Amino acid sequence: MVYFRMLGSLRVEREGQEIAIGTPQTRTVLALLVWHANDVVPLGRVFDELWGDAPPSSSKVQVQGIISRLRRLLGRERIRTTATGYVLRADSGELDVELVREDLARARELVANGDVALGATRLREALGRWHGPANPELAEPVAGQLAELRMTVLEERVDADLLLGGSADLVGELTAVVAEHPLRERVRAQLMTALAQRGRVPEALEVFHAYRRTMIEELGVEPSARLTALHARILSGEERPTFPLRRKEHRPNQLPPVPSDFVGRAGLLAELAAALTAPERARPPLVVISGTPGVGKTSFAVQLAHRVRERFPDGRLFATVHGDDTTPVLHQFLRALGVPADLVPDGGQECSALLRDLLTGRRVLLVVDNAADASQVRPFVPAEPGCAVLVTSRRALGELEGARLVRLGLLTAGDSVELITRIAGAPPGDALVACCGGLPLALRIAGALLVSRPHWTCDDLAGRLADHRTRLDWLEAGDLDVRACFTACYRRLPAEHQTLFRRMGLLPAAPVPARVAAALLDGGLDHAERVLEDLVSWHLVTVVRRGGTTCYGMHDLLRCFAAEQAEPDQHAVV
Structure with a gap:
C-alpha cells in the first residue's frame, strides 16, 4: 500500500518506507496530482505550477518525462493520461488529507451526539497526522487550504476540550x-x-x-x-x-450489549419490567438483584434494562462499582449527563445532590452493578418518580428502603441444556449438566470449552468435571473463571464468616442444622445462626426446611471451592 502525506513536507511511503521522489519539479507535479487525487489535473495547470506565465518550448516533453518518472516510482496504473491532463488514482485511506477530513466529519458527528470525549480523541488523532511545517511544493492557495483545515481541526478540538x-x-x-x-x-x-x-x-x-x-x-x-x-x-x-x-441536553446510553446466549427467566423479566415502568408511582422504582456468585446477575440486569430502555428516553446509565468507594461511579454518571470534568464535585454527597438535581424532570434508568451494601446504592436513588434504579449485588440488601429484592435462582435443567446448546451447537448430556449445577457461569464455560476443543465430546468434559477435587481447575475459559468469581466474594467476608464457610466445605453434601455450625466455630448456637444467616444473605449458603428444623447447605461448586480453602481446618473440623 502507498501512503501519500501532504500534511507537512510531501512524502510518499510504501509499506512504511519513504520513497525518494526526486527533483523539485517532480515533487511539485506529484503534490499537485495528490492534492487533486482522482480528478483530472489539466496540462495547463501543471505548466502554471512549474513555470508560471513563461513555460519553455519543451514544457510538454518535460512534463511527460516527469510523469514517466512518477509512474516508475508508483506503478504505471497509478497515473492515467486523459485527453486534457493527468489523474492520480488513490483510495481515501492512502491520502492523509482525506483521513483528516474523515476524522473531522466523524468527530463532529460524535460531539453532536454527545460523545464529546470520543470526538476530542478523534480530533487529536487528526492533528497528529501533521508531521512538519507547510508543504513547500504546494501553490499558495493549496497551502492556505491546508493551513485552514488544520486550524479548523484545532478549534473544534479545543471546543470539545472546553466541554470536557x-x-x-x-x-x-x-x-x-x-x-x-x-x-x-x-x-x-x-x-x-x-x-x-x-x-x-x-x-x-x-x-x-x-x-x-x-x-x-x-x-x-x-x-x-x-x-x-x-x-x-x-x-x-x-x-x-x-x-x-x-x-x-445529553442523553447517554451506556448499557452494554444484550448477552447473545441469554436463556430462561422470561416470567421474572416480564414481572420486573412491569415494576420498573409502572405508569403511576410516587417514588422511583428500585430493584435489587442478588444471587449466588456466577448466577448471571449482571447479564440479567442488562437484559432487563434493554427490555425497558424505550421507557427512559432521557438516558440509560450503567457502571460497575469496584471496592468501597462509589464516588468514581458518581463522577462517571455526572460526566455522562453533561457536567464538565472541572465542575464535578470531589465529595460523594455533593455528587449525589448534583445527580438528583440533574435528574429533575427527566426519565433516566440508572444501572449500578456490583454494589456491596445499601450505603453504596443510596447515593444513586433519585427523587424523581420518572427515573428508575436497577442494582446488582452479591448480598440481599434487605436494609435498603423501598427496594424490590429479587433473589436470582439457578437455571433449570432445561434452560441449562439450552444454554450449552446455544454456545456449543449441540445438546449436552445429563452428566455434564449435573456437574455445572445450573450455574450460568459454569454452563457458559462448559460451552466455551466444547467450542474451543472440538475433539472433546460432552462425555469427555463431564468425565473431567466428575472429580470434585479438580472440577474448578477445568471450569476456566479465558476471562471466565468460576474459582476467581467465588474468590472475589469470599475475600469480602469477615474472618469468622470465612472460617465457617470453608469448614462447611469439609462436611458431607447433606444440609446440616445450626448446631453443627456452632460446633465448627466452637461457639454458641445463637452466634453460629447469625453467621450462617449472613452467609445466606451473601448467597454462599442455602436454606432447607426439614420438618420444623432449618438446615444449611451449599451448592456443589461452592463446596468444592470451600474445601480448597479448608486444608488448615481439617483437624479442627474432625
Whole structure:
C-alpha cells in the first residue's frame, strides 16, 4: 500500500518506507496530482505550477518525462493520461488529507451526539497526522487550504476540550495560538472562555479588548455580535460562558450489549419490567438483584434494562462499582449527563445532590452493578418518580428502603441444556449438566470449552468435571473463571464468616442444622445462626426446611471451592 502525506513536507511511503521522489519539479507535479487525487489535473495547470506565465518550448516533453518518472516510482496504473491532463488514482485511506477530513466529519458527528470525549480523541488523532511545517511544493492557495483545515481541526478540538472541562490545560496553548493568529476570532473566544472558566475574568476581558483594538486599527471594524455577547456574559458573571458551541441536553446510553446466549427467566423479566415502568408511582422504582456468585446477575440486569430502555428516553446509565468507594461511579454518571470534568464535585454527597438535581424532570434508568451494601446504592436513588434504579449485588440488601429484592435462582435443567446448546451447537448430556449445577457461569464455560476443543465430546468434559477435587481447575475459559468469581466474594467476608464457610466445605453434601455450625466455630448456637444467616444473605449458603428444623447447605461448586480453602481446618473440623 502507498501512503501519500501532504500534511507537512510531501512524502510518499510504501509499506512504511519513504520513497525518494526526486527533483523539485517532480515533487511539485506529484503534490499537485495528490492534492487533486482522482480528478483530472489539466496540462495547463501543471505548466502554471512549474513555470508560471513563461513555460519553455519543451514544457510538454518535460512534463511527460516527469510523469514517466512518477509512474516508475508508483506503478504505471497509478497515473492515467486523459485527453486534457493527468489523474492520480488513490483510495481515501492512502491520502492523509482525506483521513483528516474523515476524522473531522466523524468527530463532529460524535460531539453532536454527545460523545464529546470520543470526538476530542478523534480530533487529536487528526492533528497528529501533521508531521512538519507547510508543504513547500504546494501553490499558495493549496497551502492556505491546508493551513485552514488544520486550524479548523484545532478549534473544534479545543471546543470539545472546553466541554470536557479542560480549560486549565488550554490557556497556555490558546495564548500561543492567538499570538500566531491575532485576527482569528474563534481562538480569541476560546481563550476568553478558558480564562473565565478558571475564574480569571479580568484576563478574559482584556483578551476581548485587545482583539477589539486590533480589529479597529487594522480593519476598521468592531468584533462580531457573537464575540461581543460572550464578552457581556463574562462581564455579568455567567458561571459557564461558552462560545459558540452550547452542549445540547445529553442523553447517554451506556448499557452494554444484550448477552447473545441469554436463556430462561422470561416470567421474572416480564414481572420486573412491569415494576420498573409502572405508569403511576410516587417514588422511583428500585430493584435489587442478588444471587449466588456466577448466577448471571449482571447479564440479567442488562437484559432487563434493554427490555425497558424505550421507557427512559432521557438516558440509560450503567457502571460497575469496584471496592468501597462509589464516588468514581458518581463522577462517571455526572460526566455522562453533561457536567464538565472541572465542575464535578470531589465529595460523594455533593455528587449525589448534583445527580438528583440533574435528574429533575427527566426519565433516566440508572444501572449500578456490583454494589456491596445499601450505603453504596443510596447515593444513586433519585427523587424523581420518572427515573428508575436497577442494582446488582452479591448480598440481599434487605436494609435498603423501598427496594424490590429479587433473589436470582439457578437455571433449570432445561434452560441449562439450552444454554450449552446455544454456545456449543449441540445438546449436552445429563452428566455434564449435573456437574455445572445450573450455574450460568459454569454452563457458559462448559460451552466455551466444547467450542474451543472440538475433539472433546460432552462425555469427555463431564468425565473431567466428575472429580470434585479438580472440577474448578477445568471450569476456566479465558476471562471466565468460576474459582476467581467465588474468590472475589469470599475475600469480602469477615474472618469468622470465612472460617465457617470453608469448614462447611469439609462436611458431607447433606444440609446440616445450626448446631453443627456452632460446633465448627466452637461457639454458641445463637452466634453460629447469625453467621450462617449472613452467609445466606451473601448467597454462599442455602436454606432447607426439614420438618420444623432449618438446615444449611451449599451448592456443589461452592463446596468444592470451600474445601480448597479448608486444608488448615481439617483437624479442627474432625
